[in-house]
Amino acid sequence: MLFKLEPRGEHSKAMAYLSPLLAGILTLITGGIFFYLQGNDPLYALKTMLYTPISDVYGLTELCVKTAPILLCAIGLAVVFKAQVWNIGAEGQLLMGGLAASALAVNIIDIEGVWVLPMVMLVGMLGGGLWALLAAWLKTHFNANEILTTIMLNYIALNFLIYSVHGPLKDPHGYNFPESAMFGDAALLPILVEGTRVHAGILFALFAVVVVWVLLSRSFIGFQIKVLGLDASAARFAGFKDKKLVWITMLISGALAGLAGAGEVAGPLGQLVPQISPGYGYAAIIVAFLGRLHPIGILFASLLMALIYMGGEMAQIMLNMPLAITGLFQGMLLFYLLACDVLIGYKIKFPWLGTKAAASSAE
Amino acid sequence: MNTPATNFKPDRPKRLVMKGITKQYPGCLANDSVDLDICVGEIHALLGENGAGKSTLMKTIYGIVKPDSGEMIWEGEPIRIKDPAHARKLGIGMVFQHFSLFETLTVTENIALALGDDASDMKALAEKIRTVSARYGMALNPERYVHSLSVGERQRVEIVRCLVQDIRLLILDEPTSVLTPQEVNTLFITLRRLAEEGCSILFISHKLNEVKALCHRATVLRGGRVSGACIPAEEDPSGMARMMVGEDMPISMDYEKVIGEDVFLQVRGLSRISEDPFGVDLKHINLDVHAGEIVGIAGVAGNGQEELLAALSGEYTIKNHDAIHFPCGPVGHLCPEKRRRKGLAFVPEERLGRGAVPDMSLKDNALLTGFLTGLVKKGMIDHQATENFAQKIIQQYRVKTPHSGTHAKSLSGGNLQKFIIGREILQNPQLLVAAHPTWGVDIGAATAIHQALIELRDKGAAILIVSEDIDELFQISDRLCALCDGALSPIKATNDTSLEEVGQWMAGMFETENKTDATSAQTDIGAPHVV
Structure with missing residues (x-):
């Protein structure tokens, strides 16, 4: 045998933090090999993907634009995942949030007022939140596995969105393109840096990071969420209401995903289009785990994920690579992360190194 | 209780001798040059508190744990027991505290599984189970399904599983903890008969009266070392308890009985x-x-x-x-x-995974049920008050732990139980x-x-x-x-x-x-x- 895994007595804390780093390095190496096999200089290709996009100020602001929705979705997922409720539906909740926000915005295009934008954002959160509650209801009443229901609800949301832009929300003056009308100025998120696309959505995301951090580390609800996730029977023993916690966590994560969707349509897009999200909701799952479900970890992980999105586009432009490269890197990252996480609970032993180990493996 | 067998002489040939057995786990010296010898036909008690190293020692005999150093001599020959299959081949059988039986299989099928290839003829095996169980006074119907058996009967299945082989050393881990007093007496009759036929028995327990009633000799472990050896019949239980817990611990008391109020x-x-x-x-x-x-x-x-x-x-x-x-x-x-x-306050049966969250600190576990006592203000945790509450539990109930940030799972069972009882009682x-x-x-x-x-x-x-x-x-x-x-x-x-x-x-x-x-x-x- 090449190597064998031996259980550690106790989970390694160091490994829990090193594992995402190791996964990142392995992803770079594999990515480099992949580029080499495609006939590119691996170092140059990696530089093109991971450095060139953020080598100037505009690139950095674009990074913020991409980070905002990923971070919002991922920070919400941190809350549900802590409760061991596996919401895979951030993508659908994001789409429903964007759809709900657009439905309001296109109907009040001509209305001015400071309340317009907050209303649009709030309706977006409501859309995402209610969509998530659907899965929560199915789970608490019919014991339906939320992994399956949330995935299925993603497809329903996507088709609902496509129906809407082809039907009720289609811009009557849009030459039959599947797009809504452009939102009124009052419904658009303010631009933070003149001449760029970076908008207030990133502030929402950073604010959400702080709120979730406080929620999980200081509040009693956060404590109940963590207990439910770590040990459901202890939660029942203590009298915590597990169904209520499922509802709350799903609502939080759905609402934040919905806010991400609203931020996209009211931010860089300015209207509802069929492609609100290039899979931000799915990428957020990887981000949540890569960031160890910790708000700060998730902040860094979502910056990395945003960079991979930009790098994919850059590789398409400069290296003539297909855009699928983004998905490839995301997939590798998750794959290596899961593999490296084994090392939190296990040590690698090489039986061919040293005789003592060999003797013990002889059985 | 019944009188112990007094006709035992310790000059019989040795079945198993263990010399200087040492086993180091990360952060814990489980066995520290332990010596133990068991004679042919002897019922030998292994006494000790939880964490004294009893389990490690018996797992060493059964081939589950490999000692770092020390030697074992089986019937006069030095031996290294590779694994439980090897131990069984030598004639060593073990009855664990938690039974390993399949509920949906019959008694015969369960025993056949343990025997492996030796159990080719199920009919003959059932017959053998019948005769063995009758011979040792442990009524058992081989056709019954395990889920329909009482705990006492399941234990018999475990014992009979050892007896259908050529058994020379039977290890029993706290066998009486699941039995009624009457069932305990029946078990003891069986064990005495086995010993009379020359089988050696290693009886692991912390119930001193039982050891006194049953065992010929006792070895006492404390903190991984042999802290004493004695003839239980000649020793009073408090003397044995002293060897188990050391000099400075109170042992047990009689409490006054009272009549309640409303x-x-x-x-x-x-x-x-x-x-x-x-x-x-x-x-x-x-x-x-x-x-x-x-x-x-x-x-x-x-x-x-x-x-x-x-x-x-x-x-x-x-x-x-x-x-x-x-x-x-x-x-x-x-x-x-x-x-x-x-x-109401409640101390559940399972300490870990119900009474306490294994992967949370003692401080968080103090909050688990202590939240009604002013540890939560306006939905936010008062971390200082929680810390104080955890400290109060740890000090008043002498919970041995480096600090309140220790995870519940790394505490010994007794320590964690003290913590949980303290947490409930301190809520008045x-x-x-x-x-x-x-x-x-x-x-x-x-x-x-x-x-x-x-x-x-x-x-x-x-x-x-x-x-x-x-x-x-x-x-x-x-x-x-x-x-x-x-x-x-x-x-x-x-x-x-x-x-x-x-x-x-x-x-x-x-x-x-x-x-x-x-x-x-x-x-x-x-x-x-x-x-």
């Missing part, structure tokens, strides 16, 4: 059909617990204890609200949190329900827990204890009863009853108060529990 917990006609097919239905249970008294419920596990406890804690709510009454009114419909607000409950409060806990910790319970009683709290340890119940309860097959025996003052009577209650030999239920209860009191 009724706090009143259970009337509590019946409940279990949802679990292997669960037990509660049958018309009537029970009063007065303020300032301890009521003990004896019984072999799996006779409705879990169901009764869940009904009392509020994890099962009862449709008939009046079935459970506190002084403030009916509580049968209330959730655990609301019952806690009305004065008016009613404390405790399940198996000292199960698997060492003598020092058990005494501390008993004292804490008595103190709480003397402060006027009503206390209900469910335990399998009948000696413990006699020691601390003011009144006693037993649960069998979901029905509760009559309750009597501890001083007015006897071990034999409670043993009969545990086996279901009692008239239920309610005559309409009596017929069904009587028919349900099946043979399983009656020897």
Whole structure:
């Protein structure tokens, strides 16, 4: 045998933090090999993907634009995942949030007022939140596995969105393109840096990071969420209401995903289009785990994920690579992360190194 | 108890000699040059508290653990036992505390699985099981399914599984913890007969009376080292206890029996059909617990204890609200949190994974049920108050831990139990329900827990204890009863009853108060529990 895994007595804390780093390095190496096999200089290709996009100020602001929705979705997922409720539906909740926000915005295009934008954002959160509650209801009443229901609800949301832009929300003056009308100025998120696309959505995301951090580390609800996730029977023993916690966590994560969707349509897009999200909701799952479900970890992980999105586009432009490269890197990252996480609970032993180990493996 | 076999002479040939066995685990020296020898036909006790290294030593004999150093001599030949299969081939059999049987298979099938290739002929094997079990006085029907067997019978399956092979050394890990007193006597008869035929027996226990009644010699472990050896028949139990716990620990005490004041917990006609097919239905249970008294419920596990406890804690709510009454009114419909607000505290059976979250710090675990005592303000955790509460538990109940940030799972069973009991008691409950409060806990910790319970009683709290340890119940309860097959025996003052009577209650030999239920209860009191 090449190597064998031996259980550690106790989970390694160091490994829990090193594992995402190791996964990142392995992803770079594999990515480099992949580029080499495609006939590119691996170092140059990696530089093109991971450095060139953020080598100037505009690139950095674009990074913020991409980070905002990923971070919002991922920070919400941190809350549900802590409760061991596996919401895979951030993508659908994001789409429903964007759809709900657009439905309001296109109907009040001509209305001015400071309340317009907050209303649009709030309706977006409501859309995402209610969509998530659907899965929560199915789970608490019919014991339906939320992994399956949330995935299925993603497809329903996507088709609902496509129906809407082809039907009720289609811009009557849009030459039959599947797009809504452009939102009124009052419904658009303010631009933070003149001449760029970076908008207030990133502030929402950073604010959400702080709120979730406080929620999980200081509040009693956060404590109940963590207990439910770590040990459901202890939660029942203590009298915590597990169904209520499922509802709350799903609502939080759905609402934040919905806010991400609203931020996209009211931010860089300015209207509802069929492609609100290039899979931000799915990428957020990887981000949540890569960031160890910790708000700060998730902040860094979502910056990395945003960079991979930009790098994919850059590789398409400069290296003539297909855009699928983004998905490839995301997939590798998750794959290596899961593999490296084994090392939190296990040590690698090489039986061919040293005789003592060999003797013990002889059985 | 029966008299020990006195005809034993320690100059018999040695079956197993262990010299200088040392085993180091990360952060813990489990065995520190332990010497042990067992003669042919000897019943040898291995005594020690939890964490003293008993398990490591017996796992070493059975080939599960490989010692770092030391040697073993089996029937005169030095040997290295590679794995349990090798141990079985040598004639070493082991009965674990937690049985390893398949519920959905028959007795024969279970035993055939353990034998592997040797069990080709099932008919012959069944016949062999029949003769072996009859010969050693352990009635067992090879065709029965394991799920239909009582705990005592399952243990017989485990023992017979060892006996159908050529057994030379039988290791029993705390075998009496799951038996009624009558079943214990039957087991001892079997073990004595086995020993007379030349089989060596290693009997692991911390119950000193049993060791005194059964064993020829005893080796005592403390902190991984041999702290003493003795002939139990010639030693009084307190001397052996001293060797187990060391000089500075209080061992055990007699507590005054008291008569309680007003009724706090009143259970009337509590019946409940279990949802679990292997669960037990509660049958018309009537029970009063007065303020300032301890009521003990004896019984072999799996006779409705879990169901009764869940009904009392509020994890099962009862449709008939009046079935459970506190002084403030009916509580049968209330959730655990609301019952806690009305004065209930609860110590569950499972310490880890219910009473405490394994992967959370002691501080967080103090908050788990302590949140009603001002640790949460406006939905936010008061971290300083929580820390103080955790520190108070750790200090007052002498929980051995480096600091309150230690994860619950890294504490020993006894330490964690002290922490959980302390957490519940420091909330000043008016009613404390405790399940198996000292199960698997060492003598020092058990005494501390008993004292804490008595103190709480003397402060006027009503206390209900469910335990399998009948000696413990006699020691601390003011009144006693037993649960069998979901029905509760009559309750009597501890001083007015006897071990034999409670043993009969545990086996279901009692008239239920309610005559309409009596017929069904009587028919349900099946043979399983009656020897």
